[in-house]
Amino acid sequence: xxxxxxxxxxxxxxxxxxxxxxxxxxxxxxxxxxxxxxxxxxxxxxxxxxxxxxxxxxxxxxxxxxxxxxxxxxxxxxxxxxxxxxxxxxxxxxxxxxxxxxxxxxxxxxxxxxxxxxxxxxxxxxxxxxxxxxxxxxxxxxxxxxxxxxxxxxxxxxxxxxxxxxxxxxxxxxxxxxxxxxxxxxxxxxxxxxxxxxxxxxxxxxxxxxxxxxxxxxxxxxxxxxxxxxxxxxxxxxxxxxxxxxxxxxxxxxxxxxxxxxxxxxxxxxxxxxxxxxxxxxxxxxxxxxxxxxxxxxxxxxxxxxxxxxxxxxxxxxxxxxxxxxxxxxxxxxxxxxxxxxxxxxxxxxxxxxxxxxxxxxxxxxxxxxxxxxxxxxxxxxxxxxxxxxxxxxxxxxxxxxxxxxxxxxxxxxxxxxxxxxxxxxxxxxx
Ligand code: SF4
Numbered sequence: 001x002x003x004x005x006x007x008x009x010x011x012x013x014x015x016x017x018x019x020x021x022x023x024x025x026x027x028x029x030x031x032x033x034x035x036x037x038x039x040x041x042x043x044x045x046x047x048x049x050x051x052x053x054x055x056x057x058x059x060x061x062x063x064x065x066x067x068x069x070x071x072x073x074x075x076x077x078x079x080x081x082x083x084x085x086x087x088x089x090x091x092x093x094x095x096x097x098x099x100x101x102x103x104x105x106x107x108x109x110x111x112x113x114x115x116x117x118x119x120x121x122x123x124x125x126x127x128x129x130x131x132x133x134x135x136x137x138x139x140x141x142x143x144x145x146x147x148x149x150x151x152x153x154x155x156x157x158x159x160x161x162x163x164x165x166x167x168x169x170x171x172x173x174x175x176x177x178x179x180x181x182x183x184x185x186x187x188x189x190x191x192x193x194x195x196x197x198x199x200x201x202x203x204x205x206x207x208x209x210x211x212x213x214x215x216x217x218x219x220x221x222x223x224x225x226x227x228x229x230x231x232x233x234x235x236x237x238x239x240x241x242x243x244x245x246x247x248x249x250x251x252x253x254x255x256x257x258x259x260x261x262x263x264x265x266x267x268x269x270x271x272x273x274x275x276x277x278x279x280x281x282x283x284x285x286x287x288x289x290x291x292x293x294x295x296x297x298x299x300x301x302x303x304x305x306x307x308x309x310x311x312x313x314x315x316x317x318x319x320x321x322x323x324x325x326x327x328x329x330x331x332x333x334x335x336x337x338x339x340x341x342x343x344x345x346x347x348x349x350x351x352x353x354x355x356x357x358x359x360x361x362x363x364x365x366x367x368x369x370x371x372x373x374x375x376x377x378x379x380x381x382x383x384x385x386x387x388x389x390x391x392x393x394x395x396x397x398x399x400x401x402x403x404x405x406x407x408x409x410x411x412x413x414x415x416x417x418x419x420x421x422x423x424x425x426x427x428x429x430x431x
Pocket of ligand 1: 161196
């Protein structure tokens with residue numbers, strides 16, 4: 001069969017879609033980007049906000065209506081939490097959740113001979129083991145993802161994910177090593193270490209392990225691959241973490257620390273497990289140990305009860321942190337979470353206005369960071385060409401452009417940075 005995929009949501013969903021592509025290719029199906037020729041369209045859904053729910057449902061309906069000859073198979077966080085609401089959409093042939101992708105792939109395979117297949121999503125909070133899936137991707141990407149962890153036990157007050165993904169389960173260290181060996185013989189030059197909450201990596205293993213143990217093992221075993229960490233929690237960053245990892249030149253000095261708010265009162269209502277002092281300690285440690293590192297973050301504006309005074313504290317704090325890049329999200333209500341029932345919900349107009357104010361600061365900070373790169377030589381992994389310019393990412397995740405007639409795809413080269421350019425920097429190859 002020809003099978004097309006559509007993924008909503010986070011990097012873990014992207015990773016799991018790639019794994020499904022690999023599993024179904026191994027069963028002799030063809031992965032296609034052309035939906036009009038697809039026999040099956042797999043939609044991997046997201047439920048992180050009510051807007052994500054609407055988007056997921058809308059795209060399933062759209063595919064069912066536009067491609068009536070294709071069978072629609074749905075998996076992911078929304079279909080885990082609310083499978084009935086997906087099953088009732090006409091055209092949906094198979095509904096799964098967030099676990100057991102191997103069985104899901106078997107059931108998709110069976111759709112070549114039957115019209116519908118049934119699958120009963122499990123109870124995420126009773127999951128105890130990590131489902132190992134093939135890492136990497138299919139389409140000659142430069143960057144592979146390696147999921148080492150699933151689930152979360154933090155129960156932030158705005159987040160539904162622990163209910164759809166269950167509690168923390170980690171991939172054993174030996175399996176990480178084996179999976180990365182497979183990636184290393186493919187053409188990938190960079191591996192992104194991902195999971196739902198990788199800061200908790202290893203707490204369920206016996207003997208216990210930590211994120212820094214896994215990263216140190218990967219960096220030392222695979223010196224020709226550069227490793228980039230997915231989103232981490234501020235508590236991960238300790239002297240021990242920095243001491244253990246500081247000497248690995250193949251660890252990207254790019255750390256994405258979820259901040260969410262720069263005001264202690266708001267952080268407490270969010271049920272985040274740190275305050276601004278601890279957060280600032282983390283980024284200070286990173287800057288002390290990893291020269292020229294990029295620190296990026298996520299932030300929610302207009303959380304219930306966020307006063308103008310609280311928001312101003314956050315604006316001051318983001319300036320102090322000098323992030324190199326920020327993702328700013330207006331708070332979006334997610335039914336089933338404590339925050340959805342909190343008083344003093346902020347109006348849509350006010351949330352948009354706050355997002356705009358925060359974005360202006362974020363843009364200036366980002367430009368400051370880029371300016372700091374002028375005159376430096378950065379190691380760049382090249383990914384694509386557009387209008388005669390090859391572009392790729394430096395270790396610190398700055399986007400770098402160079403003018404070149406050569407095919408630079410998948411090459412790692414040193415670039416001397418000369419100017420700001422488009423969404424990043426321009427430079428000259430020096431090696
Ligand atoms: S850390 Fe918080 S926001 Fe992130 S997945 Fe866990 S509960 Fe959700």
